Amino acid sequence: MTRTQTTLSQTVDETLHPVLFARSRPPRPNALSASLTFGWRALLKIKYVPEQLADVIGIPIIFTLMFTYLFGGALAGSTGEYLQFLLPGTLVMTVVLVSIYAGIGLNTDITKGVSDRFRSMPIWSPAPIVGALLGDVGRYLLASTLVIGLGLVLGFRPTGGVVGVLLALALVLVFAFSLSWIFTVLGLIMRTPSAVMSVGTVVLFPLTFASNVFVNPQTMPGWLQAFINVNPISHLVTAARSLMMHGTVAAGQVGWVLLASAALTALFAPLTMYLYRNKRTSARGGVWRPCTWGCWYTGYPLS
Amino acid sequence: MDSHADFAIETSDLTKVFGKTRAVDGVNLTVRTGSVYGFLGPNGAGKTTIIRMLATLLRPDGGTARVFGHDVVREADAIRSRVSLTGQFASVDEDLSGLENLVLLGRLLGHSWTQARARANELLDAFDLAEAASRQVKKFSGGMRRRLDIAASIVVTPDLLFLDEPTTGLDPRSRNQVWEMVRAIVVDGTTVLLTTQYLDEADQLADRIAVIDHGKIIAEGTSGQLKASVGSGAVHVRLFDSEQRPEAEQVLSQALGVPVHLESDPAALSAQVAASPAAHKTGERVAHALAELSRSGIAVSDFALGQPSLDEVFLALTVHPTKDHVALKEETI
Numbered sequence: 001m002t003r004t005q006t007t008l009s010q011t012v013d014e015t016l017h018p019v020l021f022a023r024s025r026p027p028r029p030n031a032l033s034a035s036l037t038f039g040w041r042a043l044l045k046i047k048y049v050p051e052q053l054a055d056v057i058g059i060p061i062i063f064t065l066m067f068t069y070l071f072g073g074a075l076a077g078s079t080g081e082y083l084q085f086l087l088p089g090t091l092v093m094t095v096v097l098v099s100i101y102a103g104i105g106l107n108t109d110i111t112k113g114v115s116d117r118f119r120s121m122p123i124w125s126p127a128p129i130v131g132a133l134l135g136d137v138g139r140y141l142l143a144s145t146l147v148i149g150l151g152l153v154l155g156f157r158p159t160g161g162v163v164g165v166l167l168a169l170a171l172v173l174v175f176a177f178s179l180s181w182i183f184t185v186l187g188l189i190m191r192t193p194s195a196v197m198s199v200g201t202v203v204l205f206p207l208t209f210a211s212n213v214f215v216n217p218q219t220m221p222g223w224l225q226a227f228i229n230v231n232p233i234s235h236l237v238t239a240a241r242s243l244m245m246h247g248t249v250a251a252g253q254v255g256w257v258l259l260a261s262a263a264l265t266a267l268f269a270p271l272t273m274y275l276y277r278n279k280r281t282s283a284r285g286g287v288w289r290p291c292t293w294g295c296w297y298t299g300y301p302l303s
Numbered sequence: 304m305d306s307h308a309d310f311a312i313e314t315s316d317l318t319k320v321f322g323k324t325r326a327v328d329g330v331n332l333t334v335r336t337g338s339v340y341g342f343l344g345p346n347g348a349g350k351t352t353i354i355r356m357l358a359t360l361l362r363p364d365g366g367t368a369r370v371f372g373h374d375v376v377r378e379a380d381a382i383r384s385r386v387s388l389t390g391q392f393a394s395v396d397e398d399l400s401g402l403e404n405l406v407l408l409g410r411l412l413g414h415s416w417t418q419a420r421a422r423a424n425e426l427l428d429a430f431d432l433a434e435a436a437s438r439q440v441k442k443f444s445g446g447m448r449r450r451l452d453i454a455a456s457i458v459v460t461p462d463l464l465f466l467d468e469p470t471t472g473l474d475p476r477s478r479n480q481v482w483e484m485v486r487a488i489v490v491d492g493t494t495v496l497l498t499t500q501y502l503d504e505a506d507q508l509a510d511r512i513a514v515i516d517h518g519k520i521i522a523e524g525t526s527g528q529l530k531a532s533v534g535s536g537a538v539h540v541r542l543f544d545s546e547q548r549p550e551a552e553q554v555l556s557q558a559l560g561v562p563v564h565l566e567s568d569p570a571a572l573s574a575q576v577a578a579s580p581a582a583h584k585t586g587e588r589v590a591h592a593l594a595e596l597s598r599s600g601i602a603v604s605d606f607a608l609g610q611p612s613l614d615e616v617f618l619a620l621t622v623h624p625t626k627d628h629v630a631l632k633e634e635t636i
Contacts, residue, residue: 120387120388127411
């Protein structure tokens with residue numbers, strides 16, 4: 001640069017003044033455009049911090065390898081056969097775990113303070129959250145590609161064909177998008193991003209284990225089977241398995257998953273927006289935090 | 304047109320309660336369009352809470368606030384399209400580069416991708432950040448960060464700019480740069496509301512200052528009026544030998560005729576020189592005090608007559624709370 005030696009006051013005189021006259025305001029962007037812009041931001045974050053996916057992707061990869069080679073022979077007769085059963089479940093587990101990042105991202109924006117800027121701008125107010133969730137689809141695709149790629153290397157052969165795999169993936173993404181509204185709520189009531197991570201994991205681990213991800217639930221006690229039957233993750237796994245292995249699926253299974261997705265969105269999306277709009281202050285900006293039932297988790301004293 | 308309204312900000316009995324604390328307690332404020340207004344006060348005084356209410360981030364619990372004539376609760380959107388907020392902490396995304404941050408904001412304000420990129424580059428050049436354009440913001444220095452924070456607030460030049468502690472934590476050179484930017488922004492007609500903990504900063508930038516403590520405005524006026532209200536100056540004395548301090552205290556209080564304050568530094572003393580319309584008389588008395596010290600054989604390493612610091616303004620304003628709101632008159636200068 002040629003200007004390195006000039007003082008700032010010269011810079012102010014020569015270049016800053018003309019730049020400041022930018023008062024003409026372009027028309028306000030519509031809701032979709034604003035959301036897509038935030039989606040672009042989320043994708044940029046994946047570019048800069050890919051390593052933050054390591055823990056959520058690491059777990060399913062470890063489980064895939066561990067279950068396939070440790071238990072596969074005992075559970076399904078051979079490791080190869082077990083992998084055919086396990087991999088669609090691992091895909092679901094991975095994407096569901098990655099959805100925690102929706103809450104972590106939102107919490108980070110709030111604790112760092114940048115969400116204050118977004119909230120003070122003349123944009124459709126849910127755009128930062130909706131856009132982030134859209135951008136998360138990129139994260140899900142990345143994680144899914146890794147899991148399916150690993151499966152193919154290990155010997156997974158989806159007999160439902162490419163279309164079956166893509167349809168299964170689409171269903172998993174719809175569910176993950178809906179589930180992530182739970183984590184945006186957590187992201188708004190927790191004090192730190194790592195608290196969101198811990199609580200998210202604590203909630204999701206039992207949900208994914210008490211399902212048909214790893215084994216067929218037939219040998220489990222009746223009460224556990226009853227839970228597994230209503231656990232939407234089981235239905236998602238059954239549907240994904242059926243699509244990936246046979247290319248078809250019972251309408252009821254898909255219906256169940258879509259119903260659960262709609263219910264999650266209907267309940268937690270408005271709750272997210274309520275909490276977001278009524279946020280008292282950024283976490284670092286002071287001691288005042290919204291103290292709703294989240295205090296129970298965070299250990300924050302009820303005032 | 305409302306853009307030519309006389310007042311950028313008008314609040315009446317503005318109140319915010321958090322639990323049992325009245326964080327903002329009946330604030331009445333008017334800020335003239337085109338001026339720089341400073342909030343001066345310690346941490347937790349309520350400065351940021353007032354700004355957050357004015358920037359439509361927080362709903363008031365009582366009273367009203369208008370920005371360019373628009374109510375902060377009912378007409379939040381109208382206000383958002385005329386103001387910008389540079390928060391106390393990150394107001395840009397630390398994970399993204401400087402360029403990406405400005406493009407993001409340009410897009411959100413309605414620019415096309417091409418326009419947003421052009422405007423971003425223009426701002427990066429003007430704020431001397433062109434070389435760091437593609438660097439992640441978390442790798443910026445404190446001064447660069449703050450420059451980007453301010454650039455981010457003028458992607459579309461706002462009519463009112465909130466700057467919450469714009470120079471806290473900056474080295475003196477970066478602080479001067481930020482001051483120059485604020486001055487440049489004001490020249491172009493933007494009203495600025497800034498908060499600071501430093502009297503010096505408010506003095507440098509603000510046309511009028513409100514001193515805020517415990518959610519209330521305890522004094523309001525120009526910096527000259529504020530200083531005059533606490534006395535024309537403060538005498539600071541530092542001794543070579545801290546053992547002579549009791550003696551020095553006696554000599555000084557006799558010579559100056561005011562109580563002498565013992566600083567936490569065991570060798571330092573200070574005194575508030577009483578407000579006097581005749582400044583030269585203060586000088587005479589101070590000179591006399593220095594001579595008295597030397598006559599008593601007390602060796603002085605530092606002797607200064609200066610303008611009162613924020614601490615002193617504060618002490619003076621809170622020790623004699625005649626009223627909640629001390630209206631200062633022009634004549635006191």
